[in-house]
Amino acid sequence: MSNMLDLKQYKTIVLDCDGVVLNSNQTKVDAYYNTAKRLGGTDAQAQAFVDYHIKLGSIPRNDKIRYYITEILKVPLTPELFQEYMDTFTEILDETLMQCEVAPALMDLKNKTAQAKWMLMSGGDQSELREIFPRRGLDTLFELGIYGGPTKKTEHLQTLIADGAIQFPALFIGDSRFDHQASTGAGLSFVFLSDWTDMPDWQAYCEQHQITVVAHMHAMLGH
Template identity: 50%
Template sequence: MSIDLNKYKTIVFDCDGVILDSNITKIDSYFRTAKKLGATNEQAQALVDHHVQYGGISRYPKFVWYIEEVLQQEATKEAVQEYLDAFSLAVSKGLMGCKVADGLASLREATKDANWLVVSGGDQSEIRELFSKRELSALFDGGVFGSPDNKDEIFKREQANGNIKMPALFIGDSKYDYESSNRAGLDFVFLSDWTDVPDWQQYCRAHQIHVCKNLNSLQS
């Protein structure tokens, strides 16, 4: 089943695994952050496993969970910030080298009447700086948004202020991407090439989710 992209007034993109081939970079950065701050290999892997299980969700609650549930410590504001700072440092260099999705420019040309946004679980200021450096910002005339606000909050706010006009499409690669877009009333396409969801095929079948391999196949 093909998708009529021209019917959408707004197209929203996740970042990691959709615009950038960065899921492996994020996984490696979680592991290295935990190790840098004293974790055993098992503790670091527990953080990675939690990150993959809750793909598309902000790093903030993931580190709270890790400190409280794995380290059995109090997740003070200072403790969480230490992990956030270390993670940001670890991930920033890797993101500069991640591959940008083929077909992004041609999709922009094919949907030039649509408003484009990024709604990501990644840190908002980090993504905006990265997109500026990699000359991607101009593609997203509706803006680039991320944590600490979660996707449900961003969708609600941007719909209320008229930035997301319906009908709208969200292009993502995680379960939370589908769930948040479904709650907001957006259509959804799952991109499979770069996803780190281990059971994505079963999940997409169960929820009758439209799947494309990548942005190029979305246009074919």
């Protein structure tokens, strides 16, 4: 694997958060389900919320919550109701993000790619990530910063390339369809990490698009 991927060539490495840096995809699924239940949703409504979240992948939660209220609950979207869902989701998620596993090879990968600057780019809420990562002692790994929702990854990439923060050649390490589309659309190389992904049809998708697949971060180091 390491022969196919020369990590030394990259000046910038962009990492997705959920399923790449943190083993938090199931955490996010549970947070959507429990948010729906805590605010009076049925099991079926909560499951529909989860299904929509998985279908959309790395899209900021704002869009998913709006969809849940208008299309699944079929009630009027008011600022108060929207905020109630956002606050509940944040509260549930915060408890669990502090506990979920960090990729075991993260520091090894950092050391192996000392020539590159790192950036975290997530579909998760930006202000939340910028609070949690320092609390977990992970923020210093990302010299180029931590970026998230509600701004979409495509927009972040466009801005950061335009202002010179992302230097090429650049690599994006992700675990979703949207990670692949956003990064390659912006001219970055892409590697798909499969062990923690919650993308249902990832094998077929990666084969169809001839994507480099690595089981976990250790494998990128040739372990």
